[in-house]
Amino acid sequence: MVSAPYLHDVTACFAERIGEGGLTKDAYARLLHGCGPALEQLRRARADGALPFLTLPSRRDDLGPLATLAARYRGAFDDVVVLGTGGSSLGGQAIAALADRGFGPPVGSPRVHFLDNVDPDTFQALFAAVDPARTGVFAISKSGGTAETLCQLAVVIDRLRAALGEDALKRHVAVMTEPKDSPLSRIAERFSLPHIDHDPGLGGRFSVLSTGMLPALLLGLDTAALRTGAAAVLEQALEAKDAAGAAPAVGAAIQVGLANERMVSQSVLMPYCDRLFWFARWYRQLWAESLGKEGNGTTPVDALGTVDQHSQLQLYLDGPADKLFTLVDAGMAEAGRPVDPDILDHPETGYLQGRTMGELFTAESRATAETLIGYGRPVRQIRVERLDEGTLGALFMHFMLETAIAAHLMGVNAYDQPAVEDGKRLTRRYLQGEGVS
Amino acid sequence: MVSAPYLHDVTACFAERIGEGGLTKDAYARLLHGCGPALEQLRRARADGALPFLTLPSRRDDLGPLATLAARYRGAFDDVVVLGTGGSSLGGQAIAALADRGFGPPVGSPRVHFLDNVDPDTFQALFAAVDPARTGVFAISKSGGTAETLCQLAVVIDRLRAALGEDALKRHVAVMTEPKDSPLSRIAERFSLPHIDHDPGLGGRFSVLSTGMLPALLLGLDTAALRTGAAAVLEQALEAKDAAGAAPAVGAAIQVGLANERMVSQSVLMPYCDRLFWFARWYRQLWAESLGKEGNGTTPVDALGTVDQHSQLQLYLDGPADKLFTLVDAGMAEAGRPVDPDILDHPETGYLQGRTMGELFTAESRATAETLIGYGRPVRQIRVERLDEGTLGALFMHFMLETAIAAHLMGVNAYDQPAVEDGKRLTRRYLQGEGVS
CATH class of the missing domain: 3.40.50.10490 (Glucose-6-phosphate isomerase like protein; domain 1)
Known part of the structure; x- marks a missing residue:
């Protein structure tokens, strides 16, 4: 023991x-x-793999592609923008705080910015602050259909493409999402972006040891x-x-x-x-x-x-x-x-x-x-x-x-979040101009 | 109306x-x-001045000394550290967020850092990040006896004095506290630091339109x-x-x-x-x-x-x-x-x-x-x-x-906070090595 x-x-x-x-x-x-x-x-869930957050701690095989991407980003970029919200962002932020106390990253690491909202004012400030040629992007959405993350990424790609040309996108942007057809995986395919698989069994709020790994690597932290x-x-x-x-x-x-x-x-x-x-x-x-x-x-x-x-x-x-x-x-x-x-x-x-x-x-x-x-x-x-x-x-x-x-x-299921779907449906209806029925 | x-x-x-x-x-x-x-x-309180947060909105006379200090700091410093906690810090942070969305200050303004804790790790990161010669300090404590703020300031003065000499302190450090004898006003006197008066009737959590003014001015915001x-x-x-x-x-x-x-x-x-x-x-x-x-x-x-x-x-x-x-x-x-x-x-x-x-x-x-x-x-x-x-x-x-x-x-008094005194007494006893009786 x-x-x-x-x-x-x-x-x-x-x-x-x-x-x-x-x-x-x-x-x-x-x-x-x-x-x-x-x-x-x-x-039992650890033994049969039903809950990946229980088996992830002993895995190392998934870290290879992340380490490769992180090494390239560290060499090429001064700023890395992590797009995503909720469980795709909070774990990474909790880890990044180990290395950056609010006074910038360690020597050799890029500044890592977590953008977890769709506040246009914040994105305007981001674009004013960073040099597109020296900026990398990592967009995380388990489902690949998170409205906020897709909107963020569309806006960022628009900017980078205007500044650097479409061909540069595959060097500046990568995504982490489930290996299936989705709006996010379609964007990755369309622009030939690196696509890191998000484990379909790993819910966002239990995903810190996966979604938090790229920020950790960017900041020189020890993922193992x-x-x-x-x-x-x-x-x-x-x-x-x-x-x-x-x-x-x-x-x-x-x-x-x-x-x-x-x-x-x-x-x-x-x-x-x-x-x-x-x-x-x-x-x-x-x-x-x-x-x-x-x-x-x-x-x-x-x-x-x-x-x-x-x-x-x-x-x-x-x-x-x-x-x-x-x-x-x-x-x-x-x-x-x-x-x-x-x-x-x-x-x-x-x-x-x-x-x-x-x-x-x-x-x-x-x-x-x-x-x-x-x-x-x-x-x-x-x-x-x-x-x-x-x-x-x-x-x-x-x-x-x-x-x-x-x-x-x-007596509740820890791994679902059924109530939040209602708000998502309503948001889509408002944006489609249908009003509230 | x-x-x-x-x-x-x-x-x-x-x-x-x-x-x-x-x-x-x-x-x-x-x-x-x-x-x-x-x-x-x-x-009635507005008419007789019993609650200064009600009369402050129409005052402008107190802004003069703050504007003078802010103009000098803006010219001389790349980083300004605001020391203080609770009501001495939160209002300033709420105002500063108007100008700095996390990507740095507007052109012409210093970076403003709010240090509201006594985490030695954070102060180590601060000292590693800033150039003492280009750093200003503003310490706020209404009573002048807040343990955290005094400890922060003592540590910062120690550093600045070692780097720049004692004579430089009066150009790099200023305080805001009540006009009375207190540990903080004594430090100001000892090192000839500028001392901005904190209104004795203005409780910390109702003080934003006073304690938040220097950060606002540093960041080019419109205090009026x-x-x-x-x-x-x-x-x-x-x-x-x-x-x-x-x-x-x-x-x-x-x-x-x-x-x-x-x-x-x-x-x-x-x-x-x-x-x-x-x-x-x-x-x-x-x-x-x-x-x-x-x-x-x-x-x-x-x-x-x-x-x-x-x-x-x-x-x-x-x-x-x-x-x-x-x-x-x-x-x-x-x-x-x-x-x-x-x-x-x-x-x-x-x-x-x-x-x-x-x-x-x-x-x-x-x-x-x-x-x-x-x-x-x-x-x-x-x-x-x-x-x-x-x-x-x-x-x-x-x-x-x-x-x-x-x-x-x-049926409660909005303006006091009697319960927190117990913890303060206990802290002092622990530091004096008396243990818990």
């Missing part, structure tokens, strides 16, 4: 620790019991380490001797238990780490779209420590008791130089003198957890020793498994 | 339109009646237009002959009514406009910190159309009926070139051919609103003809007033 590369502490989710806002051990035991069949189902980190969590969870030994099952039981027994309607994911801002946005889709069905589901809320102490904490502490808090720490207590007492010498701030920024960061995380607990709010704490590709991969897999198991406990 | 520079449509919040998930007209009338005293209180837009909304709301004629009162009555009568616990703000992403984050603080008291308050949720159709919409439509949706449209139907049918010629996508990206954007907004309504979810629609400084200023004022009035209806 391998050990998971993170600590997962749920003690402050129980009534015996935080009082009536917490889960009783009885309710927890019942739910944990229900996780057994969910884990068994996942084991991302998958190895995910594989370790998968292995540990599925080989655990019981559900109590599988952190994702424990997390699912806590989440569903608090929702059922304590009217917890919101699940706040609050990392103390800027690089996990987009990870929390990725989680937000995973949890919402997998579970929000037939009146079920809780609302995932992405937060960021310490920033949201100055924005949301008042509500978290003294507003309605309707939230579970998951705080994530990434072990940065040692980082930074000590604050120079010659600069900050006011009597009120003695506590900061000689302390590093990392110590302040870590103390605030700890203080926020303790304060929430003091107010009787359920708090889960996750700790990784250091955020890197391996631990990020581990966190991805933890939450994908937790979500899949929670869906099983709620 | 002036008319407000936006449309505010709440018809789809009522039971007669959407069924049992909507507010009854009786409950609404009662709440609207309760808005009368709230509006009267705001009128921001304030004029806010003034128009203020004027219209406070001069309306009754609460039904004041959009912020209508909004407050809807929000509080749905919370009280329909168990709505979450208020989703979903603009269809990338430039309003940070506006929604700004709103998130305003609403949460003003109302989350003594068990009151609803959770503000920032969303973005169309992106969150591919992330949150499944939950919004088919999850629990616990949300009010405010969709904001910024009139972009005309923008963009038509999609070329030569590029996108698949039979499935006929509806996109010849349409602009702006038409798709607008059709999706309309379709999402109609779909939510079809599922019986309360939807409010706000429309501005065009997003610019004037309409952004209007939206700021609308939501500040709506929040103040909602606090009155809930």
Whole structure:
């Protein structure tokens, strides 16, 4: 048995620790019991390949074509535009944040821009900022029929063709989509664009270890380490001797238990780490779209420590008791130089003198957890020793498994999203000028 | 009487339109009646100056020193770092998004970086990316005692001093804080830094028209237009002959009514406009910190159309009926070139051919609103003809007033945040090595 590369502490989710806002051990035991069949189902799906997000962590064969494309893009381009939305974009953004903290990419990497919307103003700004001759494009749509992605790509191809000629498109644009006829694969064919296959069994919000690989490679990140980190969590969870030994099952039981027994309607994911801002946005889709069905589901809320102490904490502490808090720490207590007492010498701030920024960061995380607990709010704490590709991969897999198991406990299908089709139909009718019937 | 520079449509919040998930007209009338005293209180506060966010829109005298500083920074620096957190940062970020869509600032403006956290990894990336000789700093803390801002500034001064010498600090660093003794004002004094006064009566989350002005000026935005837009909304709301004629009162009555009568616990703000992403984050603080008291308050949720159709919409439509949706449209139907049918010629996508990206954007907004309504979810629609400084200023004022009035209806003080003090005390104790008692 391998050990998971993170600590997962749920003690402050129980009534015996935080009082009536917490889960009783009885309710927890019942739910944990229900996780057994969910884990068994996942084991079978891994064995028979029914859920590719469970087999992807141990694969490497699919990385070859992506590495070739990434190497060419890194050599040829200053800017790479990733087109796509939802699950085609959020995983890549979560990974890219490891390498680009908002001050540009590492030396040798292009700037990677994720365009996940159809705001014409943003595209105008993009076109004003980049040199077409030094710009690459990667369009991702599983189905190949996503309206936003097709519109984005049509507009971008129009621009590139006008600037560089049609023949240049095959060097500047590539797509990732299922190997079947679709509007996107037709565009790829029409302009001889490289076409990377999207696994038809891999739903967007479970696709990060596939759709996130090109951005990772562009930014010089270690894709094998991302998958190895995910594989370790998968292995540990599925080989655990019981559900109590599988952190994702424990997390699912806590989440569903608090929702059922304590009217917890919101699940706040609050990392103390800027690089996990987009990870929390990725989680937000995973949890919402997998579970929000037939009146079920809780609302995932992405937060960021310490920033949201100055924005949301008042509500978290003294507003309605309707939230579970998951705080994530990434072990940065040692980082930074000590604050120079010659600069900050006011009597009120003695506590900061000689302390590093990392110590302040870590103390605030700890203080926020303790304060929430003091107010009787359920708090889960996750700790990784250091955020890197391996631990990020581990966190991805933890939450994908937790979500899949929670869906099983709620009795919903984690892998579909039937309600969003209505809006798509209406959009098409509006654009066809049919009005609302 | 002036008319407000936006449309505010709440018809789809009522039971007669959407069924049992909507507010009854009786409950609404009662709440609207309760808005009368709230509006009267705001009128008095504007007259006697008790709430500076109500008098700021018509002031211009405070802009002089900011304009002088901004002009010097624009001339001298390629990068300007704004230090501060919560209300000292979010308003500025919401304004800056008007000018920088993520592809850099307008010609003639420096890059403006908002550092609102104490993540040492982010500061390391900052220092690696900028040239100290070409970098300016603006540190904002109302009290002058915010631990995060002080730690940020101490670390940045340490770096700049090492690179440029102590004498250079007064040209590279300026602060905005209350005119009183504090750790921050002491630093300003110690290094002869320019000190812009922060109005002691202006709470952080109501300070956007003050703390957001330097970022606006750095990016070449029109600060007078921001304030004029806010003034128009203020004027219209406070001069309306009754609460039904004041959009912020209508909004407050809807929000509080749905919370009280329909168990709505979450208020989703979903603009269809990338430039309003940070506006929604700004709103998130305003609403949460003003109302989350003594068990009151609803959770503000920032969303973005169309992106969150591919992330949150499944939950919004088919999850629990616990949300009010405010969709904001910024009139972009005309923008963009038509999609070329030569590029996108698949039979499935006929509806996109010849349409602009702006038409798709607008059709999706309309379709999402109609779909939510079809599922019986309360939807409010706000429309501005065009997003610019004037309409952004209007939206700021609308939501500040709506929040103040909602606090009155809930019986809480909108202007304090007592619960967050506990965590601050604990942080200091951890850093002083006292442990948890």
